Amino acid sequence: MSRRVVVTGLGVVTSLGIGKDEFWKNLIQGKSGISKVESFDVSNYSRSFGGEIKNFQPLQFITEREIKRMGRASQLVIAATELAFKDTKIDAGHLDSDKSAVIIGTTMGEANIFEILNKAWLERGLEKVDPFLVGRTTANLLSVNLGIHYKLGGINLVVPTACAAGNYAIGYGFDLIKEGRVNFAICGGADAFSRIAFTGFARLYAMSADICQPFDKNRKGMLVGEGGAVLILEPLESAQKRGALIYAEILGYGLSCDAHHMTIPSEDGITRCIQNALKETGVRPQEINYISAHGTGTAQNDKNECIAIKNVFGEHSKKVAVSSIKSMLGHCMGAASGIEAAACCMAIKEDIIPPTINYQTPDPDCDIDCVPNEARRTKVNIALNNAYAFGGNNSCVVFKKYER
Amino acid sequence: MKDKIVITGIGVLSSIGIGKDAFWQALEEGKSGVKPVTLFDTSKLKVKMGAEISDFNPGAILGEKGLRNLDRATKLLLCTGKLALDDARLEIDDINSNAIGISIGTTVGSLWSISEFDKSALRDGPHFVNPAEFPNTVINSPPSQLAIRLKSKGPCATISSGFTSSLDAIKYGIDLIRNRRAQIVLAGGVEEFCEQTYLGFYKVNFLAGVKGPELSCPFDQRRNGVILGEGSAILVLESEESAKKRGVDIYSHILGFGTHFYPYAINKYEPQGKGLKKAMKFALEDAGASAEDIDYISCAANSMQDADAIETASIKEVFGKKAEEISVTATKSMLGETFSAAGVLAAAATVGAINKDFLPPTINYAQKDPVCDLDCVAVKSRAARINKAVVNAFGPSGSNSCILIGK
Amino acid sequence: MSDTKTIESEIKEIIAQIMEVEPEKITPSAKFVEDLGMDSMMALEIVAAIEKKYKITIPEEYLMKLATLGDVVAIAQQFIGKS
Numbered sequence: 052m053s054r055r056v057v058v059t060g061l062g063v064v065t066s067l068g069i070g071k072d073e074f075w076k077n078l079i080q081g082k083s084g085i086s087k088v089e090s091f092d093v094s095n096y097s098r099s100f101g102g103e104i105k106n107f108q109p110l111q112f113i114t115e116r117e118i119k120r121m122g123r124a125s126q127l128v129i130a131a132t133e134l135a136f137k138d139t140k141i142d143a144g145h146l147d148s149d150k151s152a153v154i155i156g157t158t159m160g161e162a163n164i165f166e167i168l169n170k171a172w173l174e175r176g177l178e179k180v181d182p183f184l185v186g187r188t189t190a191n192l193l194s195v196n197l198g199i200h201y202k203l204g205g206i207n208l209v210v211p212t213a214c215a216a217g218n219y220a221i222g223y224g225f226d227l228i229k230e231g232r233v234n235f236a237i238c239g240g241a242d243a244f245s246r247i248a249f250t251g252f253a254r255l256y257a258m259s260a261d262i263c264q265p266f267d268k269n270r271k272g273m274l275v276g277e278g279g280a281v282l283i284l285e286p287l288e289s290a291q292k293r294g295a296l297i298y299a300e301i302l303g304y305g306l307s308c309d310a311h312h313m314t315i316p317s318e319d320g321i322t323r324c325i326q327n328a329l330k331e332t333g334v335r336p337q338e339i340n341y342i343s344a345h346g347t348g349t350a351q352n353d354k355n356e357c358i359a360i361k362n363v364f365g366e367h368s369k370k371v372a373v374s375s376i377k378s379m380l381g382h383c384m385g386a387a388s389g390i391e392a393a394a395c396c397m398a399i400k401e402d403i404i405p406p407t408i409n410y411q412t413p414d415p416d417c418d419i420d421c422v423p424n425e426a427r428r429t430k431v432n433i434a435l436n437n438a439y440a441f442g443g444n445n446s447c448v449v450f451k452k453y454e455r
Numbered sequence: 456m457k458d459k460i461v462i463t464g465i466g467v468l469s470s471i472g473i474g475k476d477a478f479w480q481a482l483e484e485g486k487s488g489v490k491p492v493t494l495f496d497t498s499k500l501k502v503k504m505g506a507e508i509s510d511f512n513p514g515a516i517l518g519e520k521g522l523r524n525l526d527r528a529t530k531l532l533l534c535t536g537k538l539a540l541d542d543a544r545l546e547i548d549d550i551n552s553n554a555i556g557i558s559i560g561t562t563v564g565s566l567w568s569i570s571e572f573d574k575s576a577l578r579d580g581p582h583f584v585n586p587a588e589f590p591n592t593v594i595n596s597p598p599s600q601l602a603i604r605l606k607s608k609g610p611c612a613t614i615s616s617g618f619t620s621s622l623d624a625i626k627y628g629i630d631l632i633r634n635r636r637a638q639i640v641l642a643g644g645v646e647e648f649c650e651q652t653y654l655g656f657y658k659v660n661f662l663a664g665v666k667g668p669e670l671s672c673p674f675d676q677r678r679n680g681v682i683l684g685e686g687s688a689i690l691v692l693e694s695e696e697s698a699k700k701r702g703v704d705i706y707s708h709i710l711g712f713g714t715h716f717y718p719y720a721i722n723k724y725e726p727q728g729k730g731l732k733k734a735m736k737f738a739l740e741d742a743g744a745s746a747e748d749i750d751y752i753s754c755a756a757n758s759m760q761d762a763d764a765i766e767t768a769s770i771k772e773v774f775g776k777k778a779e780e781i782s783v784t785a786t787k788s789m790l791g792e793t794f795s796a797a798g799v800l801a802a803a804a805t806v807g808a809i810n811k812d813f814l815p816p817t818i819n820y821a822q823k824d825p826v827c828d829l830d831c832v833a834v835k836s837r838a839a840r841i842n843k844a845v846v847n848a849f850g851p852s853g854s855n856s857c858i859l860i861g862k
Numbered sequence: 863m864s865d866t867k868t869i870e871s872e873i874k875e876i877i878a879q880i881m882e883v884e885p886e887k888i889t890p891s892a893k894f895v896e897d898l899g900m901d902s903m904m905a906l907e908i909v910a911a912i913e914k915k916y917k918i919t920i921p922e923e924y925l926m927k928l929a930t931l932g933d934v935v936a937i938a939q940q941f942i943g944k945s
Contacts, residue, residue, distance in 0.1 A: 096581050120721065149733070153716075158593055160615075162569070169573045177654055178499055185655030186722050189562050190594055190615040195852050199718040204730065207716030207854065208616040208623050211594035219612065226630060247573050250581045251589035255906065256922050306610035306636060310552070310602045313590035314903060320608065323553065327636070441590055442599025444611050520882050524907075583914050587907040 052231040057453055059295040060139030060283030061393045062131040062239075066102040066276060066380055070134050074390075075397045077379075079426040081408045084380050085262065085274055091166075091246045098253045100261055102276025102381030103244045117200065122161030122187060123243035125196040127279030127386070132197060132237055135281040139295055148204030152233045153194045154224050155209050156216025156240035157385035158440075160190030163243045193241060206233060214345070214382065215438040216240045217280060217389030218446035222304040224284045225448075234289055239281035242384035249275050255314065257349050263382075265346035265375035265407050266353050266421045268414035273347040276381030280389030282396070287453075298396035299434075302332040302449040309443025316439055318355040321345075322362040324445035325435065329363070332449045334433060336364040339371050341404050341434040343391045344421075346375020347382055356437065357417045372429070374407045374422040388438035388446065395434040395450045402430050460629050461705045462860075463698050464543025464691030466535040466643075467803050470506040470684055471789055473516075474538055479807035481789070482815040483836045488790050489671055489682050495650040500657060502664035506671075506684030506791030507648045517604075524587045525600060528564045528647040531687040532597040533604055539641055540605065543691035544703050547605050556609035556637030558628035559598040559689075560620025560644035562795045564613075567649040568592050597645055609637040615795070618755065618850025619714065620644055621688070622798035622858050626712045628692050639693040643799040648685035652794070656683055659722050663758060671792075673756035673785030674763050674831045676822035681757045684791025688799040690806075707806045710843065711742025711859035722851045724761045728769035730855035735773045735845065738857040744843060746774040749781055749859075751814060751844040753801040756785035756827075757792045766847065767827045782839065783829045788818045798848035798856065805860050809841045869942070870935045876911045877931065880904055890932040908934070916942050 061071045066084025068074035077084075084102045093099045104127075109118050112130040121129075136143060159165075168184045191209045198207045206227065210219045217240030224236035242248075252258045252275060259271040290297055305328030309320030329336065344356055353375075361368045376394055377383075383390055398404050403426050410423035436448045467474060470488025471481035488506035497503045513522055513530040516537055522530060536557075540547070547555055568591035576584045590596055595613040602611045610631055614624040621644025628642030646652075656662050660680070663669050667679030698705050715737065717730030739745060752770060756763040763785070771778045786804050787793075793800055804815055813836050820833040842862055849855040870890075878885040883898055894900040900908075905928060909920055912934070918941040928934050 149715075159569075160594065165569055166573060169570055170577060172570075173574055173577055177650070180654075180658075182658030185651060186659045188566070188655075189617060191562050191617040191620070191852075191854070192721070195617070195716070195721065195854070198716050198853065199720065202718050204715060204717050204853075206714055208614055208619075211613050211615050212611075213593045213595050223627070223630075226634060247569060247576075247592055250576045250584060251572070251586070251592065253581065254584050254586045254589060254910070256925070306612075307553070308557070308599070308602045308608050308611035310606045310608045310611075312603065312901065312903070313596065313599060315901065323608065331636075440595065441593050442595050442611065443602070444595060444599060523880075523882065579914075582919065583910070585907065585914075586910050587903060 054229055054231060055287035056225050056228045056284055056301045057287050057290050058282050058298040058301065058396050059285050059290050060135040061298060061396060062135030062138060062281040063390055063393050064104060064107060064127050064130045064279040065390055066104045071138060071393060078376060078394060078405045079403055081406050081424060082379060090244050096253055098258050098260060101244060101274055104277055121196045122164045124157060124161050124241045125193050127243060128155055128193050128239065128241035129197055129200050131239060131279035131281040135283050139283050143201040143203055146203055146235055150234040151203055151205035152224055152227050152236040153197050153203065153207045154220040154238045155194045156220040157190055157193055157209060157211050158213040158216060158242050159245045159248060160211065161188045161192060162245040162247050164188045166246050212444045213440035214384060215388055215440035215444050215446040216385040217387060217392060218436060218438045218448050221282055221392055221448055225301045228284055228286050234286060236284040237281055238284055240385040240389035241279035242277055242386050244277040248384060259348060262409045263348040263378050264409040265348045265378050266414060266417040267410050268412040270348050270350065270353060272349050274381035276383040278383040278386035278390055280386050280393050282392055297453045299399045299450040300453045302334065302451050304328055304446065304448040305331060307445045311443055313442055316352055316355050317443060318358040320443050321355060321359040321439055321445050324447050325359060325363045328447040328449050334449055336367050339433050339435055340431045341398055342371055342373040343395050343434060343436045344373050344375045345437045345439045346377050348377060354416045357419050360419055368419060372404050372422050373419045374405055376405050378408045388436060392436050392448060395436050398431045399434055399450055399452045403428050404431060458633050459695040460632060460692055460709045461695050461698050462690045462707045462806060463693055463703045463705055464539045464545065465706065465803050465806060466539030466542060466689045468508055468531050468535050469686040469790055469800060470508050475542060479811055482804050482807060483813050485816045485818045485836055486789060487818060488684060494648055502657065502662050502669055504669050504682050505648055506682055508685055526568045526591045528561065528645050529597040529600045531647060532601050532645040535687040535689045536601045536605060536641055539689040539691050545691060547607055552606055552608045554609055554638035555607040556631050556640040557598050557602050557607060558612045558624045558640055558642045560614045560624035560795045561597060561646060562615040562617050562620050563652050564597050564645060565592055565594055566651045570651055616854050617852055618794060619798060619848040619854040619856035620795035622848045622856040623714065625690065625799065625858065629709060632692060632694055638697055639691060641689045642692050643689035644796040645687035646685055646794045646796040653683055670819050671758045671788050672819035673758045673788050673817055674824060674827035675820050676824040678758040678760060678763060681759060681792035684793045686790060686793045686796045686800050688796065688803045690799065690802065707809055708861045709858060710861045711738045711744065713737025713741055714856040716853045719853050724765055724851045726765065728765040730853060731769045731849045732773050734855040734857040738845065738859045742859040744859060746777040748843045749845055750841045751808060752781055752783040753805045753844060753846040754783050754785045755847040755849050757787045764826045767829055770829065778829060782814045782832050784815045784832050785817045786815055802846045802858060802860065805844045805846050809844060809862055812838055812840055814839045869939060873912060873934055873938060874931060877908055880907050888931050891930050893929055912938055918942055
């Protein structure tokens, strides 16, 4: 069996807005979701900015009793799913558990709970730590909590492939629907703002002191963010039957591994990844209108990504629009590629490409069209979503406009 | 037509044996991997036992260079990967590298690393953490480090689904092959023995030795909790066609897979086994097999009161009358509860059973529980021809997966 | 108050350990990247270890300037002297 797969619902919880409408409105206005970090004390850090979501009210989506038993990342992904269900007008109670999938990506799982636990461990000793905390830290709980919240069974797992996790989740959901194993897939990613991630990136000198400037000559690094994003995937036939709004079709995806270094990317790995995506979907480089770049804003990533794009697109690399919404959100870790996938879907639906903000000085090493500072109205027929993770786990998902 | 998937190489690191041959031998002898914990201090706890891999010496398998910053889970996996590769007579080079993928199940893989990194930041200040330890804090670190060491450039995936992680990772690997994203996949799982997991299980009353004897005795009346273990295993998967082309021996076929998450509650087993029954049924359907075809079931039974009873009842319902004729073993009686690695370790054990014509025993079995009354191959292994076997993995919190392996 | 020779041998030991090469190979002028195969993560790790040992902070700009053992010792001394 080989069925066509479409995206019929979007749910996002981000520092640029909660729910796809607010998020998209702020995205195309080039707003910034970056602010001073408040969730922990940064006074003895050399950095102090990040993309925290300051207005997230979990009680709007989850009961108090449930909130007590789960970490922030689970809360973010459940909220995103609630929004996605509302968006596509589906009642979870009507889903067939035998033919459904919940696949969620993450980088740090429930890192917040770890952080509480570690602090208590150091201050009071492990024996005095709340017994239930450890049981709530495992990464698989993101999808488990989602399944329990909706009383939805079926295929249920977490793909913790760090900064590419959302794409991996969406890709696997695509496979499952295409081959007929499931008729409904909730796919996305979530990560809560993590002190551990913040510490690590700062220590690697990979973090900017204030703004994220992908592709800019003077870019100083990434910023840590947080978020939750969920895409609802269905077979085309079911979506048509129930008259669902179709954002985009997923044509396929490519994966590759650098097999090079845990943190230093390889342009060969990401070139092959894009090539794999194009090979699988039969899409030619000239047909692509938009690339949602991984674009973290680090010297290395942006340079390598541009080399890879040139390798694949040749002359056409000057004509394809490449923007990084991490310029506005920071790097939301496991949620990043999920949020970026949602942005691709919106770009296709609205024919508007979100900008790369904070762009001031061109870099000859990054001489692609990065849609600087202002969103652009233009037909978006096919979009690629790039995401490259620690460990050289690379992914690229291909989205296409669906027209009857 | 779906590609037939075969196993052409096996790498195992377990508390009862290092390497596939030692592992299979130990299973046949009914060896126990359980002993007093050495990796950390248990003096303040009521329990003292674990199934650690004693005298773990990664340098002996991998050479000494490049291991310095790697955590235990990563080193376990690298060793397993090397052993599996050698066993499959597979050499990775520039020509085949893009076609070789990795799919590993691990859930708490980097728990120790995450914890240590964060604690050092809290103790010494964020500027004085070791930057080289940061990459260990991401859950996909062990499989990615394996890819770096092997230079395998095909898709590299990590799956975290708790107790079913490694079986789910095997399924993901099978899908990579069938969807033509990889030709050969090193699929399996790893979980290291660490204080954080031990204490976590202790605190939610999962460990044996508090309410009863400190034993891993699945199906036995005295069972009162698990003995935590560690381990890693990798199965080299490819299509039958690919194996024939390479001219390598085939250990077994993977005939079917089934999975079903049943939403119930965190850290509590769903008493009716609804998810487990579905997982087994789906696996049989996927393989085009019936209960009659199955000779052996490698159980997930882990010495927890409810788990073992639930599995027994579920097997009886799914297999009907045939359940009385099928032998069912709990290898966790020997290996302890290895969490994410449990599924693949049980699968590797089952491949051994199929190839060496024996049924691994359920050791420490002394007192019968009428509720767990299937033939659990008590105490000693038995010779037997196994054509088709089922391997279960399930846990509290709702995950259930099942794989069908045949000659 | 450590003298240059002591600091040099201590730093040499740190580098040897991190890069997993014999200390003899780390001559004052041997190039880390070209001769000894250092990558950017190792460079960071070396600097972090030196900072921790001597309780100093070496600003990010200096990372580029650490091409040999001689460079590292000179820069470390600069900051050890300051503290």
